[in-house]
Amino acid sequence: MVDAANDFRKRMKRISKKHARLEHGYVAVVSKDGLIITKPKRKGGSFPLRILLTLIVCFVGFKVLLISHLGPEGYAQRVDVLHNGSVLEEGGAWLLQADPVSLVIADGIRKLTL
Structure with a gap:
């Protein structure tokens, strides 16, 4: 039971990090198996x-x-x-x-x- 709770917390932490990165914009990409995946937008160049x-x-x-x-x-x-x-x-x-x-x-x- 403890292992399941730890796994759940780790998964929730990983999902929260991904959502935080996606807050600043994202791009939808279709993977090889046809699944639509959202990836964070890349930041522009470091020089403005x-x-x-x-x-x-x-x-x-x-x-x-x-x-x-x-x-x-x-x-x-x-x-x-x-x-x-x-x-x-x-x-x-x-x-x-x-x-x-x-x-x-x-x-x-x-x-x-x-």
């Missing part, structure tokens, strides 16, 4: 690619707004000031240097607002 892409788009958008507001010459002057600063400022100047895509988009925005 969507967040990285969003940050890059926001950063380029920030550069575009600065270039369109200050003009290409004014923006270049401010980036040159950063080039003459500390190592951290030089790194910022390298990141903020005007790229062709930002210049084209900023020029389009300037034409729209004038």
